[in-house]
Amino acid sequence: xxxxxxxxxxxxxxxxxxxxxxxxxxxxxxxxxxxxxxxxxxxxxxxxxxxxxxxxxxxxxxxxxxxxxxxxxxxxxxxxxxxxxxxxxxxxxxxxxxxxxxxxxxxxxxxxxxxxxxxxxxxxxxxxxxxxxxxxxxxxxxxxxxxxxxxxxxxxxxxxxxxxxxxxxxxxxxxxxxxxxxxxxxxxxxxxxxxxxxxxxxxxxxxxxxxxxxxxxxxxxxxxxxxxxxxxxxxxxxxxxxxxxxxxxxxxxxxxxxxxxxxxxxxxxxxxxxxxxxxxxxxxxxxxxxxxxxxxxxxxxxxxxxxxxxxxxxxxxxxxxxxxxxxxxxxxxxxxxxxxxxxxxxxxxxxxxxxxxxxxxxxxxxxxxxxxxxxxxxxxxxxxxxxxxxxxxxxxxxxxxxxxxxxxxxxxxxxxxxxxxxxxxxxxxxxxxxxxxxxxxxxxxxxxxxxxxxxxxxxxxxxxxxxxxxxxxxxxxxxxxxxxxxxxxxxxxxxxxxxxxxxxxxxxxxxxxxxxxxxxxxxxxxxxxxxxxxxxxxxxxxxxxxxxxxxxxxxxxxxxxxxxxx
Numbered sequence: 001x002x003x004x005x006x007x008x009x010x011x012x013x014x015x016x017x018x019x020x021x022x023x024x025x026x027x028x029x030x031x032x033x034x035x036x037x038x039x040x041x042x043x044x045x046x047x048x049x050x051x052x053x054x055x056x057x058x059x060x061x062x063x064x065x066x067x068x069x070x071x072x073x074x075x076x077x078x079x080x081x082x083x084x085x086x087x088x089x090x091x092x093x094x095x096x097x098x099x100x101x102x103x104x105x106x107x108x109x110x111x112x113x114x115x116x117x118x119x120x121x122x123x124x125x126x127x128x129x130x131x132x133x134x135x136x137x138x139x140x141x142x143x144x145x146x147x148x149x150x151x152x153x154x155x156x157x158x159x160x161x162x163x164x165x166x167x168x169x170x171x172x173x174x175x176x177x178x179x180x181x182x183x184x185x186x187x188x189x190x191x192x193x194x195x196x197x198x199x200x201x202x203x204x205x206x207x208x209x210x211x212x213x214x215x216x217x218x219x220x221x222x223x224x225x226x227x228x229x230x231x232x233x234x235x236x237x238x239x240x241x242x243x244x245x246x247x248x249x250x251x252x253x254x255x256x257x258x259x260x261x262x263x264x265x266x267x268x269x270x271x272x273x274x275x276x277x278x279x280x281x282x283x284x285x286x287x288x289x290x291x292x293x294x295x296x297x298x299x300x301x302x303x304x305x306x307x308x309x310x311x312x313x314x315x316x317x318x319x320x321x322x323x324x325x326x327x328x329x330x331x332x333x334x335x336x337x338x339x340x341x342x343x344x345x346x347x348x349x350x351x352x353x354x355x356x357x358x359x360x361x362x363x364x365x366x367x368x369x370x371x372x373x374x375x376x377x378x379x380x381x382x383x384x385x386x387x388x389x390x391x392x393x394x395x396x397x398x399x400x401x402x403x404x405x406x407x408x409x410x411x412x413x414x415x416x417x418x419x420x421x422x423x424x425x426x427x428x429x430x431x432x433x434x435x436x437x438x439x440x441x442x443x444x445x446x447x448x449x450x451x452x453x454x455x456x457x458x459x460x461x462x463x464x465x466x467x468x469x470x471x472x473x474x475x476x477x478x479x480x481x482x483x484x485x486x487x488x489x490x491x492x493x494x495x496x497x498x499x500x501x502x503x504x505x506x507x508x509x510x511x512x513x514x515x516x517x518x519x520x521x522x523x524x525x526x527x528x529x530x531x532x533x534x535x536x537x538x539x540x541x542x543x544x545x546x547x548x549x550x551x552x553x554x555x556x557x558x559x560x561x562x563x564x565x566x
Contacts, residue, residue, distance in 0.1 A: 052123030080364035150180030171249035212263030215469035309341025357385030425465030432465035434482025434489035528554035
């Protein structure tokens with residue numbers, strides 16, 4: 001069946017369907033040839049990577065694209081069925097909105113791709129040295145502080161970058177994030193290209209263009225190469241950036257191949273000059289976005305059929321007064337909506353004792369049912385590894401909360417310490433130096449008292465199993481990084497990272513810790529913060545006011561005192 005008419009998302013046309021179906025047939029034949037010995041492992045490797053298929057520690061890992069985080073309920077049901085049929089009954093949402101299956105058989109992936117194609121999904125460019133999934137704000141289109149809905153422009157960027165022949169074999173992977181609101185919720189400062197939608201005083205729409213951000217082995221905050229670029233020129237300007245990178249980016253060293261290294265080597269002024277010189281050949285060319293094309297794509301993202309409702313529902317207010325647990329959930333998991341009488345709800349995938357970001361097939365089906373019942377059949381995936389129902393009537397929030405609680409989605413911890421970002425780590429990934437899930441679960445167990453969590457307040461804890469920083473540890477208020485010391489797993493702590501408009505990188509506070517010590521270390525940091533904070537001061541505010549040395553002293557004692565004195 002077709003997607004419900006009210007689901008506001010891009011719908012495939014005949015060309016899209018043909019492209020995806022041919023891609024499935026192509027990979028099916030590539031797998032056949034590999035199994036028959038007609039392709040060597042080395043020949044097959046780039047082909048499987050182009051279809052989102054990695055070989056991990058124990059089994060293949062299959063990564064499925066969720067463009068700019070939008071899912072229709074029928075798409076989530078398809079993912080649920082794939083998990084049951086081809087995996088172990090669960091999947092894992094990543095920090096780039098995508099979903100990963102960790103246990104499929106390689107031979108089954110063509111069948112999985114064929115089933116995905118039926119619901120307008122694929123795994124194209126979820127791996128390899130190409131332009132990856134374009135990401136954005138999970139509240140795009142409904143946020144009260146939005147300047148312009150970024151989803152149409154994300155879709156235009158996606159269509160432009162998919163199978164772009166010039167950028168299929170870049171020096172390294174390439175990531176683009178777009179933010180359309182006053183508050184940056186898309187981590188744009190740490191992407192290869194970050195785009196801020198702006199509106200001038202006279203009503204012109206354009207982009208601030210940031211280049212050269214990234215985490216990983218060399219974390220760098222991106223730099224502005226153009227303060228204002230008219231929206232019509234975004235494809236040609238991005239093409240100019242990518243051409244300079246493709247020409248001069250290093251291919252001799254994978255650790256120095258990202259565009260951030262090139263920007264730092266040239267300096268942002270010289271890099272911008274070279275981009276402008278390249279842009280002279282592209283500006284005004286065929287990739288310039290016309291108003292007609294923008295309107296065509298925007299038509300897919302029209303507002304659903306909102307009801308006319310009071311700004312504040314009285315029954316909703318009364319229910320919060322009658323139920324403290326419900327009121328706490330509303331405070332943490334419910335956000336204001338631009339339409340009166342509606343709200344956006346985050347379904348937490350961070351229930352204590354579970355791997356953050358994991359979701360069972362049964363839970364996927366339940367989330368799809370909740371989307372159909374409460375939010376026009378549509379969900380969002382957040383880069384914090386949760387799900388969002390973007391359009392829920394206030395008067396139905398109490399009913400939603402009860403159903404979400406029964407499914408394990410209603411932990412009222414959004415923005416709190418246990419709402420942590422965590423990569424799969426050494427339990428799955430070949431690249432990881434250490435396990436992340438067991439240690440993250442140990443930290444969750446230490447802070448399982450909701451009253452204590454609420455007293456701690458807003459705090460971001462991010463956890464990566466290696467320097468690739470898939471868990472975004474560099475930008476957590478508290479970051480944990482798994483490191484290898486003499487073939488043993490140790491954990492390094494960083495403090496002071498932050499997302500948002502004033503995004504910053506955290507700094508390592510000192511020597512690493514054994515796994516068993518990590519919960520104690522986190523508790524020392526938190527207790528020191530609670531003892532030192534001013535009224536209404538967040539953890540990051542206290543850290544910036546005091547600096548790192550007092551926190552080091554709280555963690556290391558005399559060692560930190562001696563280091564600070566030195």
